[in-house]
Structures are given as C-alpha cells and as structure tokens.
Amino acid sequence: MSSTPPLPPIDRSAFFFDFDGTLVDLAATPEGVTVSPSVVPLLTRLQALSGGALAVVSGRPLAALDAFLHPLVFAAAGSHGAERREPNGAVSRIGHGDARLAAMHTQLEGTVAAHEGLLLERKDVALAVHYRLAPTLGDVVRAAAEAAVAPYADTFTLQPGKMVVEIKPSGVDKGRAIDAFMAQAPFAGRTAVFLGDDLTDEKGFAVVNRLGGMSVKVGEGETLAPYRLATVTACIEWIESLVASAG
Incomplete structure (x- = not known):
C-alpha cells in the first residue's frame, strides 16, 4: 500500500511533474483545464531552490504546456518525450512533419x-x-x-x-525522458522525484525507482509508485509544504 511522500531535500533532488491529473484536474476537453493561481509561482520557486532541476514530463505538446504555465520557462518533455526542451532551451522533436x-x-x-x-x-x-x-x-x-x-x-x-x-x-516514453534528463546538468547527481497520475507515468515511475528516487502516484489505481497523494489539490499542497520547508 502506498504511503504519503516525505519532503525530500530540495538542494539534492531533481523534480519531474506530469501535468494533467497532477498539476491540474482533468477536464472534459484538453483546453478545459484550469491552472490554479498558485501553481506557476510554486514551480518557479521550486525551480530556483533546486538550481533549475525541474522539468514537466507530459503527453501534452510543448506549446500547450507553455501556454498553460506562462511565464515559467522550464525544461520539459512533451508528447511523452517525442518533444524535448533541454535546460539550455534547445528543442528537439521526433517525427516532426511526418x-x-x-x-x-x-x-x-x-x-x-x-x-x-x-x-x-x-x-x-x-x-x-x-x-x-x-x-x-x-x-x-x-x-x-x-x-x-x-x-x-x-x-x-x-x-x-x-x-x-x-x-x-516509437521509442519514446516518460521513463526514457526522465533517464535522459538525469544524465545531464542540473539534474545529474541528484535524487529523482516524479509525480504523475496516469498509466503513461508508470514507465517514469519504473525509471525513478530504478535510480533510487521517489515516485508518487496522484489519485487512485494500481501503481509502481511507493508513495501516493489522493488528489491534485493534495499534490499542490505537498509542493507548498516542500517549498516552505526551504525557509
């Protein structure tokens, strides 16, 4: 049975977040989600506290993530890793224009x-x-x-x-995306922390578990993650507590 996640040391952790069902509640249509006013400031603060070791790993395309999380500028894997934005801002896409x-x-x-x-x-x-x-x-x-x-x-x-x-x-998923980020600065040498809610996040959980990190399932359902938060609201509150722990 999954337990509530502890608060990891921010200066030694690398943070990865799914978007839908993790940072925002699911909606009837992709455009219908609402980002809580606290989310972008929290992620901005956590990004600064972690030395930039924060990425969003989502099935959403990068353009959609940017629109919802503006003005935050962040490393990301969109479309399950088929799109990647590196910490230096460089963007690559697999299958573009196919x-x-x-x-x-x-x-x-x-x-x-x-x-x-x-x-x-x-x-x-x-x-x-x-x-x-x-x-x-x-x-x-x-x-x-x-x-x-x-x-x-x-x-x-x-x-x-x-x-x-x-x-x-083929050949892209959230686990591979996290693995790639963990091999480069500023993520390398840190402990991976990944929060997600869906079947698509399980490969990410598997990689984080293999790396000795902390995987957290948001919501119900069977999972590889040893930790769980019940709702998106609980996830945001956990991030609030995490940021507050830094003083």
Whole structure:
C-alpha cells in the first residue's frame, strides 16, 4: 500500500511533474483545464531552490504546456518525450512533419465523425483520440487507433491513457525522458522525484525507482509508485509544504 511522500531535500533532488491529473484536474476537453493561481509561482520557486532541476514530463505538446504555465520557462518533455526542451532551451522533436501522422489523422476523422462525444487532437508529433465525453466508446477508439497505426507500426505505437488513446513515435516514453534528463546538468547527481497520475507515468515511475528516487502516484489505481497523494489539490499542497520547508 502506498504511503504519503516525505519532503525530500530540495538542494539534492531533481523534480519531474506530469501535468494533467497532477498539476491540474482533468477536464472534459484538453483546453478545459484550469491552472490554479498558485501553481506557476510554486514551480518557479521550486525551480530556483533546486538550481533549475525541474522539468514537466507530459503527453501534452510543448506549446500547450507553455501556454498553460506562462511565464515559467522550464525544461520539459512533451508528447511523452517525442518533444524535448533541454535546460539550455534547445528543442528537439521526433517525427516532426511526418506525413504518416496526416494519413492516420485522416483515417481517424471518420471514426470521430461517426460517434458523438469523441475528440481528435492533432499534435505536432502525435495524435490523440479522447473519449471522456463518451466513456462507453473506449473499445471503438482503441480498435480505430490500432487500425490506423497498423501500417506504420515500425515507427509509431499506441499509448493508452485516462479516457484517451494516443499515437506517438516509437521509442519514446516518460521513463526514457526522465533517464535522459538525469544524465545531464542540473539534474545529474541528484535524487529523482516524479509525480504523475496516469498509466503513461508508470514507465517514469519504473525509471525513478530504478535510480533510487521517489515516485508518487496522484489519485487512485494500481501503481509502481511507493508513495501516493489522493488528489491534485493534495499534490499542490505537498509542493507548498516542500517549498516552505526551504525557509
């Protein structure tokens, strides 16, 4: 059974946060989330206290993360690691401009048009079909996504999540993103701390556990994380306590 996470020493820790379901409550649509007024100031303070060893690791594209967390400037892995912004600001993207994404998008448009409540999200390097407004259509969405990705299975893969199925480049996930950050300054030599809520975060938890760090599951469900916070509000309160512990 998971326990409440302790407050790690900020000056010796590297902090990684998922976005949806961790820093913000989930919403019916990707654009519908609301960022609490306290989140950006808290992350800004934690980033400064940790010497810049803070990154957001999310299925969201970098552009969306920047819009929600403005004016914070931060290292990040977007689209499950297919997009990366290094601590020095350099950005790289896997699959940028790949015509196969357009072909899969076109194929999925038919499924979305035929079923009320489905939402097709086109990202720069990935696709997502959301069914939060039609929760009984999970099997329909998974079957459609499997059919769309099948011709390109050597390059793209499926990533299930909470009421969403995504198509992303193969060989990227949140665990690999965290591993890469931990190999470079200012993260290297610190203890990794990762907070996330979804199936997509489990690979990140696995890497953090392997590195001897602290993984924290936000919300319910089975997990590899030995620590748990019940809600997004509890997560934000934990960050508040963490920042306050620095004096």
